[in-house]
Amino acid sequence: MTPAIEIQRLGKCYGALVALDNVDLVIQPGEFFALLGPNGAGKTTLISILAGLTRASHGTASVMGYDVLSGYREARKRLGVVPQELVYDPFFTVRETLVIQSGYFGLKRNDVWIDEILHHLDLTEKAHANVRALSGGMKRRLLIAQALVHKPPVIILDEPTAGVDVDLRQSLWQFIRQLNLQGHTIVLTTHYLEEAEALCNRVAVLKQGKIIALDSMHNLVHSTRGYTLEFRLSSEKLPSGLQAWPGKQDGCLHSLKIKDSSEIETALSILRESGIQVFDIKLLQPDLESVFMKLMEADSAGSA
Amino acid sequence: MTGFYTLFYKELLRFWKVSLQTILAPILSSLLYLLIFSHVLANRVQVYDGVTYAVFLIPGLVMMTVLQNSFANSSSSLIQSKITGNLVFVLLSPLSYLEIFLAYISASTLRGLMVGMGVYAAALLFYPLPLQSPLWVILFALLGSALLGVLGVIAGIMSDKFDQLAAFQNFIILPLTFLSGVFYSIHSLPPVWQLLSHLNPFFYMIDGFRYGFFGISDISPYISMSVVLCCLIVISGWALWMLKSGYKIRS
Numbered sequence: 001m002t003p004a005i006e007i008q009r010l011g012k013c014y015g016a017l018v019a020l021d022n023v024d025l026v027i028q029p030g031e032f033f034a035l036l037g038p039n040g041a042g043k044t045t046l047i048s049i050l051a052g053l054t055r056a057s058h059g060t061a062s063v064m065g066y067d068v069l070s071g072y073r074e075a076r077k078r079l080g081v082v083p084q085e086l087v088y089d090p091f092f093t094v095r096e097t098l099v100i101q102s103g104y105f106g107l108k109r110n111d112v113w114i115d116e117i118l119h120h121l122d123l124t125e126k127a128h129a130n131v132r133a134l135s136g137g138m139k140r141r142l143l144i145a146q147a148l149v150h151k152p153p154v155i156i157l158d159e160p161t162a163g164v165d166v167d168l169r170q171s172l173w174q175f176i177r178q179l180n181l182q183g184h185t186i187v188l189t190t191h192y193l194e195e196a197e198a199l200c201n202r203v204a205v206l207k208q209g210k211i212i213a214l215d216s217m218h219n220l221v222h223s224t225r226g227y228t229l230e231f232r233l234s235s236e237k238l239p240s241g242l243q244a245w246p247g248k249q250d251g252c253l254h255s256l257k258i259k260d261s262s263e264i265e266t267a268l269s270i271l272r273e274s275g276i277q278v279f280d281i282k283l284l285q286p287d288l289e290s291v292f293m294k295l296m297e298a299d300s301a302g303s304a
Numbered sequence: 305m306t307g308f309y310t311l312f313y314k315e316l317l318r319f320w321k322v323s324l325q326t327i328l329a330p331i332l333s334s335l336l337y338l339l340i341f342s343h344v345l346a347n348r349v350q351v352y353d354g355v356t357y358a359v360f361l362i363p364g365l366v367m368m369t370v371l372q373n374s375f376a377n378s379s380s381s382l383i384q385s386k387i388t389g390n391l392v393f394v395l396l397s398p399l400s401y402l403e404i405f406l407a408y409i410s411a412s413t414l415r416g417l418m419v420g421m422g423v424y425a426a427a428l429l430f431y432p433l434p435l436q437s438p439l440w441v442i443l444f445a446l447l448g449s450a451l452l453g454v455l456g457v458i459a460g461i462m463s464d465k466f467d468q469l470a471a472f473q474n475f476i477i478l479p480l481t482f483l484s485g486v487f488y489s490i491h492s493l494p495p496v497w498q499l500l501s502h503l504n505p506f507f508y509m510i511d512g513f514r515y516g517f518f519g520i521s522d523i524s525p526y527i528s529m530s531v532v533l534c535c536l537i538v539i540s541g542w543a544l545w546m547l548k549s550g551y552k553i554r555s
């Protein structure tokens with residue numbers, strides 16, 4: 001099967017700064033893929049190269065088998081990109097913007113689909129409003145609508161939910177999930193890791209232009225074994241039996257790393273014996289955020 | 305074809321929606337030039353026998369307006385799109401660099417011609433202007449507006465800020481237009497200036513355009529046409545290369 005996105009030894013330098021460092025990545029059709037990484041990791045640079053907004057310094061990239069340079073027309077017809085920056089053309093209304101965007105892709109009569117996108121993105125009422133008069137979140141949704149006018153099989157969203165309120169975020173994800181179920185390949189970047197965890201099947205983590213983790217969401221999240229046990233105690237000092245356990249402390253709030261649930265019992269009995277009162281207990285599952293934090297730490301330790 | 309046509313239409317809408325500034329204002333300012341210069345200089349200059357100064361002035365003014373507005377259209381549209389960032393919508397599309405080029409140039413040409421026609425029509429109300437060979441008039445209006453549309457594309461791509469574009473306009477376009485013989489025949493100039501004028505492509509556009517009205521010109525319209533056409537080809541080649549290579553816009 002032709003990959004939706006195929007990137008080989010892709011590099012991009014801005015002067016001395018290496019924004020992308022020999023990235024290899026293959027994304028299959030139908031995937032719901034998260035591209036994660038801290039600010040400046042190179043996510044937008046990678047997307048810009050795929051979209052033809054930026055030229056790579058070396059390496060190749062293709063969309064649905066079409067090279068983004070030599071086959072740019074075919075590649076771009078198959079790609080919808082929601083840019084990270086909130087850009088708009090203040091001369092036009094919402095509807096005009098979408099009609100014009102359809103025209104760029106060679107689509108003359110696209111009204112039925114435009115109405116449908118407007119509906120899903122809750123912009124129908126604003127169809128005839130000037131784009132300038134939209135709120136930030138509405139402008140973001142218009143950007144999403146623009147990326148969808150030509151029903152691209154591959155959709156890349158660069159922080160689509162930044163500045164969108166909770167309600168709409170839910171309906172937005174529902175819409176995007178529906179697109180994914182219909183067979184569209186979705187790639188997204190976001191700094192809301194719970195969103196990525198809930199939605200995506202596979203993840204790549206970029207840092208300083210390099211992919212430092214690439215796995216299914218399930219494997220990645222469960223790559224760190226064990227849980228965190230969080231106690232709120234009557235004492236700031238842990239009993240001697242627990243002091244050797246790995247963990248952290250913030251006043252009376254103690255978190256301990258445990259490998260499995262049998263250790264909960266042990267910890268509790270040690271506390272009981274030493275007469276310390278337990279006000280609150282929480283068992284924290286590993287999540288993407290903790291894995292992410294660990295990756296960031298581990299990698300900087302490795303490179304230091 | 306739809307892609308090209310859409311971008312052309314978008315560019316057209318862009319200036320049409322603010323036609324007060326983009327069409328009417330330049331027409332009005334050209335008419336003011338006409339009024340003031342023809343009044344002040346009426347009794348002092350006679351360039352061609354039997355042609356009053358005001359009548360001599362009109363074709364030059366019309367052409368100057370055409371050129372300035374063609375330039376203004378593509379250059380300001382591009383720089384606005386670059387600065388606000390909405391050029392990405394064009395750059396993300398499958399439009400080829402040739403389609404993008406042609407769309408911007410066509411819209412620029414159209415705006416130049418519209419404003420020029422406005423000045424011409426208004427001037428006709430006050431002055432009897434001959435029209436010896438309309439074909440030359442149309443040809444030079446088209447070539448001139450296209451050439452300035454292309455220059456506008458180049459200036460729009462090269463400038464990063466509005467003041468850079470303004471510098472382009474004030475230090476290149478404006479001097480070249482004013483020194484091209486809009487207000488005088490270059491035969492009235494000292495030899496050095498005559499020579500320099502011959503190095504100014506704008507001179508040939510104005511001179512050829514004027515020939516279409518009076519049947520008289522400083523040099524043969526065929527030569528003027530060749531010079532302007534050569535300039536158009538060279539400048540277009542440059543602009544197309546910039547668009548193709550992604551210079552400044554696909555960094």
Ligand SMILES: Nc1ncnc2c1ncn2[C@@H]1O[C@H](COP(=O)(O)OP(=O)(O)OP(=O)(O)O)[C@@H](O)[C@H]1O
Pocket residue numbers: 014017018019037038039040041042043044045046084555
């Ligand atoms: N046009 C440019 N000129 C110079 N450096 C650039 C340019 N664009 C990006 N960079 C640099 O390249 C690196 C990667 O930037 P990029 O925008 O891809 O990061 P990102 O992962 O999208 O970050 P964020 O999460 O903040 O959006 C950064 O160090 C950035 O400063």
Ligand SMILES: [Mg+2]
Pocket residue numbers: 043044045084158
């Ligand atoms: Mg980014």
